[in-house]
Amino acid sequence: MRSPFPPGSSRTAYRTALVTGASSGIGESFARLLAGRGTDLVLVARCADRLDELARELVERYRVAVEVLAADLTDPAQRGEVEHRLRADPVELLVNNAGYGAFGAFAEQPLGDQLDQVELNVVALMRLTHAALPGMIERGRGGVLNVASMAGFAPSPGSAVYGATKSFVAAFSESLHAELAGTGVHVTALCPGFTRTDETREPNLLWLRREDVARAGLDAVAAGRALCVPGAQYKAALPALKVMPRSLLRAAANRMWRQAAETR
Template identity: 40%
Template sequence: MKENAFTARYGPAALVTGASSGIGQAFAHSLAERGCDLLLVARRGDRLQALAAQLASAHGVGVALCCVDLAHPDAIEAITKAAEAMDIGLVVSNAGFGLKGPHQDNDPAQMTALLQVNCAAPLHLTQRFIPALLQRGRGGIILTSSVEGFMGIPFSAAYAASKAFINSLGESLWGELQPQGIDVLALCPGSTDTEAHALQGIDPATLEGMMAPREVAELALKHLDDGPVYIAGEQNQAMFDALLGMPRRDALRQMADNIRAVLLPRKAQQ
């Protein structure tokens, strides 16, 4: 496939974690359409194999797979080994999950796994791949964060805290790497039409302004050089501009009241 401006800067290959569904799968489609070979990472090998076959057939790109669970600390070593023969120019650290409800009701093992997947994995993944990006003198890093990373979110304490970590990591790496030709973007979506809502006991019908995963991925790639932090969607931008413009105590009370009214009655019925 003929090299284009995108692959010249961020190719020839891209790494995507959490690629078996949602925004990660959308990134895989968008990058394959741009001509990037791919290293796709996720837990569910059957989904990865089906996706790889689809992308290779439709776009003629090479697709390698690494079936690992990022909740395990040794997953980063497996990803690094899988990438040894590839010239990775773009690292998309997308895998993550959330927990919704009163903080005291969270399962300790799940919180530990959340910290490993949402925080430790991106931290170590970027540390491993930055040297090669610097040697190339060009490339990019996308860290999938969330609008919840901009302030504490009642009844989403662990997830919001993990995404605040990602926003800070993205800003820090942008400051380090941008002068050396490496773009860094902390992508902050709002409500996105993925299976994550159902897994957290949330009815997607109660969420306003939900975006399609493909739209989020395309916006991220379009704004990759507009880092360090990017909110996907004008409605999400306007909502958090308003919240962050309020006294913090008022914003937190307003969010807590809104979430309490929707989330807690549903939890009580389960």
Template identity: 35%
Template sequence: MTKTALVTGAASGLGYELATLLAKDAYKLILVDIDDESLARVKAELERKFKVEVVTLIKDLSTKEVAEGIMQDIKGEPIDVLINNAGFGLFGSFVDTDWERESEMLHVHILTTTHLTKLVLEGMVKRGSGKILNMSSLAAFQPGPLMAIYYASKGYMLSFSEAIANELKGTGVTVTALCPGPTKTAFQKTVSADASKNKITFNMASAEEVATYGYKAMQKGKTVAIPGIFNKFLATIHRFVSRGMAAKIVRNIQEKNRNN
């Protein structure tokens, strides 16, 4: 029987790459994004290349109760794979950044992702099978001055994913937190109005590389997936320096990239 995968933030970047991997494996796809034009192009491409069924849902994931709306739209269709990929960043000192935009980020990264996971998880547990991939970040492992809310929200996603992965042991359902470092996507352009700010080019992987790593980790049921040897080292830096020092290091990196 054809399995179904639901991917948020599927119109570009890592979401697009993950949707492509699912299409190669003949999943029926339910792709969610706010960018209707890009999503339509992705749908046409994947249907043409892989002969799979692709359903698109145009949704603003920063809005209240959007997760329930998605479930209503799919009319109870069983979801075998859920990929919570949607997200964005915001650069600047917390005292100066725009609260409305930060509130939207918290809804996308935390509230909508958590709610959608809860709604999909019930059916997975009843069927005794399912895979969830939550997009965290290398940012999850330390505080992030000048991107405070982004780092904190990714820390939440890592902790949440690890916790429910433990709760779900023995159910046939697995949860994976993908924690990439800097990745070549459109993410940097959404971080600040000036795309020259916060450009991180060192140790940057392609979206295809990161997606492939995360996809394989999800299929194996791995709980935490960190692509790249250097990123694995960076994820452990808190063992060697204080959190205050880690915050100072991150701030220095952020300021250096802002001034480049």
């Protein structure tokens, strides 16, 4: 297979990949970019019809093999099928993209919705990573790209559970990256800011394009980087978030949350 990267590059071309949340948004962009790089795919999401349509398009356009695995990753039985697939037929790259967040005051939201966020954003990501890593370590080659968020680095009033889950993903990924040093397996946390799922609108100072986010993440894990923050504006913001007094950060986040709630 022809490498998608220039000769002499330190990046790695993955021959096979499993992408969760692949039917839309950033997940769809991951699938399209990987197919364009010649990667055979396993696409996972709840909507079988969307996955089938995307798979047919990618097979026809890029001549790659695409397997569809419809599963709700918050359901232990369906998630178990994906875990089994990763153990039985290992892939070289796992993209843990599936996730969601609910907006609203924590005490006013149904507890079940909050627990589903943890189940998808944390438990499913951790279980799929655990299923994928042994095969990668045995082969001495592989990557795991975990989609976190800039929300993981700051207080997130109005989306407290979402922010907490993304903080877990970033910390978990960095720890695994350190654990796996020297094994040939890389774990990367992708931490985008606001990202448009509608590709017809242009990016601006606040909003990123989903394709740019997906490309940055894929290049980062292939290059063996622990952390990827797409967009110059968010790269510049991250050091400020780390050094700003937490009281000021909480106050600023609270003002933003209240203003957003008033305009909804």
